[in-house]
Amino acid sequence: xxxxxxxxxxxxxxxxxxxxxxxxxxxxxxxxxxxxxxxxxxxxxxxxxxxxxxxxxxxxxxxxxxxxxxxxxxxxxxxxxxxxxxxxxxxxxxxxxxxxxxxxxxxxxxxxxxxxxxxxxxxxxxxxxxxxxxxxxxxxxxxxxxxxxxxxxxxxxxxxxxxxxxxxxxxxxxxxxxxxxxxxxxxxxxxxxxxxxxxxxxxxxxxxxxxxxxxxxxxxxxxxxxxxxxxxxxxxxxxxxxxxxxxxxxxxxxxxxxxxxxxxxxxxxxxxxxxxxxxxxxxxxxxxxxxxxxxxxxxxxxxxxxxxxxxxxxxxxxxxxxxxxxxxxxxxxxxxxxxxxxxxxxxxxxxxxxxxxxxxxxxxxxxxxxxxxxxxxxxxxxxxxxxxxxxxxxxxxxxxxxxxxxxxxxxx
Amino acid sequence: xxxxxxxxxxxxxxxxxxxxxxxxxxxxxxxxxxxxxxxxxxxxxxxxxxxxxxxxxxxxxxxxxxxxxxxxxxxxxxxxxxxxxxxxxxxxxxxxxxxxxxxxxxxxxxxxxxxxxxxxxxxxxxxxxxxxxxxxxxxxxxxxxxxxxxxxxxxxxxxxxxxxxxxxxxxxxxxxxxxxxxxxxxxxxxxxxxxxxxxxxxxxxxxxxxxxxxxxxxxxxxxxxxxxxxxxxxxx
Numbered sequence: 001x002x003x004x005x006x007x008x009x010x011x012x013x014x015x016x017x018x019x020x021x022x023x024x025x026x027x028x029x030x031x032x033x034x035x036x037x038x039x040x041x042x043x044x045x046x047x048x049x050x051x052x053x054x055x056x057x058x059x060x061x062x063x064x065x066x067x068x069x070x071x072x073x074x075x076x077x078x079x080x081x082x083x084x085x086x087x088x089x090x091x092x093x094x095x096x097x098x099x100x101x102x103x104x105x106x107x108x109x110x111x112x113x114x115x116x117x118x119x120x121x122x123x124x125x126x127x128x129x130x131x132x133x134x135x136x137x138x139x140x141x142x143x144x145x146x147x148x149x150x151x152x153x154x155x156x157x158x159x160x161x162x163x164x165x166x167x168x169x170x171x172x173x174x175x176x177x178x179x180x181x182x183x184x185x186x187x188x189x190x191x192x193x194x195x196x197x198x199x200x201x202x203x204x205x206x207x208x209x210x211x212x213x214x215x216x217x218x219x220x221x222x223x224x225x226x227x228x229x230x231x232x233x234x235x236x237x238x239x240x241x242x243x244x245x246x247x248x249x250x251x252x253x254x255x256x257x258x259x260x261x262x263x264x265x266x267x268x269x270x271x272x273x274x275x276x277x278x279x280x281x282x283x284x285x286x287x288x289x290x291x292x293x294x295x296x297x298x299x300x301x302x303x304x305x306x307x308x309x310x311x312x313x314x315x316x317x318x319x320x321x322x323x324x325x326x327x328x329x330x331x332x333x334x335x336x337x338x339x340x341x342x343x344x345x346x347x348x349x350x351x352x353x354x355x356x357x358x359x360x361x362x363x364x365x366x367x368x369x370x371x372x373x374x375x376x377x378x379x380x381x382x383x384x385x386x387x388x389x390x391x392x393x394x395x396x397x398x399x400x401x402x403x404x405x406x407x408x409x410x411x412x
Numbered sequence: 413x414x415x416x417x418x419x420x421x422x423x424x425x426x427x428x429x430x431x432x433x434x435x436x437x438x439x440x441x442x443x444x445x446x447x448x449x450x451x452x453x454x455x456x457x458x459x460x461x462x463x464x465x466x467x468x469x470x471x472x473x474x475x476x477x478x479x480x481x482x483x484x485x486x487x488x489x490x491x492x493x494x495x496x497x498x499x500x501x502x503x504x505x506x507x508x509x510x511x512x513x514x515x516x517x518x519x520x521x522x523x524x525x526x527x528x529x530x531x532x533x534x535x536x537x538x539x540x541x542x543x544x545x546x547x548x549x550x551x552x553x554x555x556x557x558x559x560x561x562x563x564x565x566x567x568x569x570x571x572x573x574x575x576x577x578x579x580x581x582x583x584x585x586x587x588x589x590x591x592x593x594x595x596x597x598x599x600x601x602x603x604x605x606x607x608x609x610x611x612x613x614x615x616x617x618x619x620x621x622x623x624x625x626x627x628x629x630x631x632x633x634x635x636x637x638x639x640x641x642x643x644x645x646x647x648x
Contacts (some may be wrong), residue, residue, distance in 0.1 A: 026514055027458020033500025034491040042633060045600075049488045049533065052413030096416070113426070127419045134417050142595025145414055145534040149595040156596030237506040323595075 001101050005407045007377070007396060022370055022377075022400065028241045031412045032290045032360050036211050040066050040329075040355045041152070047347065047362065051408045053096065054340055056089035056137065058347075058362075058409075059147045061336040064212075065347040066152050068334030070355075072327050077318035078154055083211045084149075084308035085141055086338060088299040090210070091178070092133035093341035094294040094301075095255070097404045098185060099126035102291045105398035106188045122184060125177045128296070132167070132174045136305070139163045154324030161316050164183075164309055171306035178299045179270060184296035186278040191395060194285045195379045197372055198247060199258035202339050208259070208300060210264040210339040215264055217252070220282055225337035229346050232363060235371075242410040244371040245363060246260075251371035254343025255404065256293035257284070268307075271300035287376055288402045294341075329355035340365050366410035373403050421541060426549055447472045450547065452530075453520055454479040456486045459513055463523055470524040477543070478519065478526050481533035481602050481634060486517035493517055517635070519648045528553055533634060534540040536588050549604070555587060557606055560599050563590035571643025572598045578622050578630060583609035583640065602634040609643050 006023050031050060033042060044062040045335060048055035060082055067074060074082075099122070110113040116123040134144045140159045142148035146315050149157050202209040202225075215221060215228040233246040246252075260267075261283050267347030274296050280289060312319070335351040343365025350359040380399060384392040415422060432446060451473035457463050471475060481487030492500060493516055501509045503570050520526060530539055539555075546553045560581035564571065572579040572593055579592070579598035582603050605611070618627050631637035 027462070028501075029458065029489045030492060030497070030500045030504050030514070033497075033503045034489070034495055036500070036503065037495060038491070041630060042629070045633065046488045047489065051533065098417075113431070116423070130417070133421055134419075142597065143591050144417060148592055148597045177613065236505050236507045238511045240508070241505075241512065243505075 001097075001401050001405050001407065003026065005400075005405065007400060011370070016275045020035055022374060022405075023240065025029065028411055032362055035357050035360050036132065038357050040069070040351055040357060043347075043349060043357065043360070046155065050362070050364075050412045051406055052145055053271075053406060054092055054342075054409065055146050056085055056092075056141065057338055057340040057345055058084055058322055059150070060089075061338045061340075061345050062152060062349075063152055063336070064338065065334040065336030066351075067100075068336065069332040069349055070327055070330060070334075071198075072151065072153050072325055075154065075318065075323065075325065077312065077315055078150070079138060079211070080308050080311045081317070082150065083149070084305060084312065085137065086211055087304040087308065088133045088136045088140075090301045090339075090341045091298055091305070092130055092137070094298050095126050095129045095133075095181075096295050097341070098291055098298070099123070099181070100368050102398075102401050102404070103185075103188075103399055105394065106291075109395070123402040125181050128175055129177050129181065129302070132302075135265075140165060151320060151324075153327055155319075155321055155396055158319035161313065161319075164313050168306065168309040168313065171302070171309065175270065175299065175302045179274065181324050182271075182274045182295040182299050183277075183373070185292050186274060190286065190288045190292070191382055191398065192286070193288055193376070193383070193399070195287075195376055196285050197251065197284075198252040199261045200247065200252050200254050200344065200368075201259045201262050202337065202344060203262060205356065206266065207217075208263050208304075210259075210301075212337070215337075215344070218261060220364035225346075226335045228404075229335045229337065229363070232346075232368075236363055240408075242367055242370060245368045246371060249322065251375050252368065253287070253372045254365045254368050255290055256297050256341075257287060257290040259339065260293040260296060267296070268300050271296050274299055281346070287373075288399060289406065290402045294404070301302075329353070342406055342409075344367060362412060364406065364409040364412065366405045366407065368411065369403060370405070373400065373405070382403050390402075415540055418537050418541065421537075425541065425544060429544060433582040435490070435626075445472060448474070450475045450477060452477045453513045454483050456482045456489060456517055456519060457523060458515065466520055466523045474568055475528070476520075476524065476526045478521070478531075479540075480535045481531060482531055484531050485519045485603060485635040485639065487602070487634055490517045491556045491632060493635070494632050494637075502597040529604075530589055531585065531603040536591075538589075539587055558586040559606060559609075560586050560588070560590050561585050561592065562586050563588070564593050567594060569593050572596075573617065576621055578626065580619050580630065582614050583611055600630055601636045601640070604636055605640045605643055607643070609640065611640050611643055 047062045048059040050058050104115050105312040118176040149155050162246045170266055198217050198219050202213035202219045204213035210402040215223055233242045331351055331353040338345055346363040347367055352358050384395050449467050478484050480574040497514055501512050501514045504514055521605050543553055563586045577598045580601040583598040583600055584601045
């Protein structure tokens with residue numbers, strides 16, 4: 001998985017689980033501490049370095065929060081570009097995680113290179129899907145890892161129309177590949193497990209929400225991003241560098257499985273098709289299926305990228321840095337919330353009248369679902385007692401990896 | 413991650429090299445302590461265990477290559493050195509800060525001697541491929557020392573400094589293909605300065621454009637402020 005962590009579980013002879021705890025093995029970089037006193041423009045640059053797998057979403061969320069703090073309403077064309085990049089971020093991350101991090105668990109490999117040898121066609125497909133996302137991020141954001149071209153109020157430089165057209169010409173081939181891969185994942189064997197929990201994600205009318213919206217859940221939650229952020233409970237325990245979160249006193253789940261459960265009606269048709277054929281009943285609380293949910297989202301977001309590419313090309317005359325929004329620096333605060341590949345990411349900043357950061361907080365999806373993972377492990381551990389020691393270890397890792405934890409993000 | 417993104421190219425390299433250990437793509441336990449021909453290290457030490465690990469890896473490796481800004485200078489995390497680190501840890505961990513290891517941020521050369529540096533944030537994947545290729549071909553590695561300006565001019569990018577933007581291109585190491593100026597972003601020096609950088613000249617020009625506080629901010633963001641000042645004043 002991304003980053004390093006260890007799991008400690010403790011079952012006593014009656015089958016009662018005394019402890020189920022995931023520990024980070026990453027040191028803390030104190031990102032929120034070191035951003036205090038820095039200029040607002042640096043937040044997106046610094047926070048994208050939190051993670052090499054998901055730098056784009058940190059950059060976009062920091063920028064969204066700063067624009068809200070500075071009362072900047074982005075232009076329509078810039079919103080389309082950011083949605084394009086976020087969709088690309090999701091397929092870049094999902095294809096990596098599903099295929100190179102989680103799939104070895106389902107096929108009993110401990111080495112990606114060996115697995116690639118046994119499944120060359122599927123490996124090529126996963127690489128080709130990622131290559132489209134990598135090329136798109138290079139062309140639109142200026143660089144794949146650690147974006148460059150977007151800024152508060154607009155862009156430093158817009159991508160060339162010709163290059164967008166070439167990217168669009170590859171879309172249908174990539175979508176076809178995502179469908180092949182998704183069907184491959186639909187045919188895998190998923191361990192049996194279920195524990196009811198609260199699924200939380202962004203929700204929006206008429207759209208599979210991912211760039212903005214209200215926070216919604218299967219327990220009738222429906223509130224603004226700001227309100228949700230200000231009521232999250234962050235738990236800071238000694239010797240545990242990842243602060244867990246609770247919502248109204250309980251663990252909760254964010255991520256692909258949450259989004260599919262809550263917003264599946266708004267999936268693009270090709271993705272809905274995979275879901276229907278997979279024959280899983282919703283609501284579904286088997287968190288092993290988070291991997292299948294990612295496979296379905298792979299198809300959905302590839303279609304979303306095609307849609308947004310067409311949009312930009314059709315409105316290309318708006319791609320002009322002279323039209324960037326001119327704004328005044330002022331004191332203020334803002335909450336950014338975007339569906340990162342692993343779930344809802346929150347950035348919060350407060351600025352002084354000169355635009356310097358006086359307070360900030362970042363709540364990553366992994367920090368939000370770790371408590372839920374531990375609760376799942378507590379319930380599932382007794383079920384694994386009937387397996388051999390090696391199989392039990394594999395099963396535990398399989399569940400942890402199905403969540404797709406990003407330990408670097410969680411620790412930051 | 414930049415290396416994984418090489419995709420096909422990475423698979424191609426595997427015809428010539430064996431990747432003994434890479435924790436993102438495999439999970440085998442090291443059965444006995446292995447010796448390495450080349451050990452690429454990324455990240456800066458944040459835990460006491462990291463420091464021991466670095467010393468251990470130095471003993472078991474013929475060549476140590478610093479991979480990326482964090483291992484080189486601490487990169488953006490070196491911002492901690494320009495703030496009050498006690499305040500920073502209390503802000504992030506209001507209850508448990510006493511249990512958090514909170515070192516001064518530095519590159520790995522502060523702990524062990526190193527042989528080569530592939531700098532940048534992120535690294536330039538092509539430079540990694542070039543390094544491996546050169547070592548395979550002639551058992552050594554060389555890289556031309558040229559400023560970012562050279563690369564901007566080759567790509568015919570209109571000079572950002574001449575447009576009044578504070579760009580560190582003239583003093584910073586090329587090799588990234590001027591990726592930031594290509595996207596409209598002035599260079600902020602993530603690859604570190606050239607050994608013979610003429611900082612005082614650029615500093616004069618920058619002072620015409622922005623106040624001293626802003627110049628310091630730009631030099632701090634990738635942890636290069638001390639390095640650039642050392643070049644023109646080696647006794648500092």
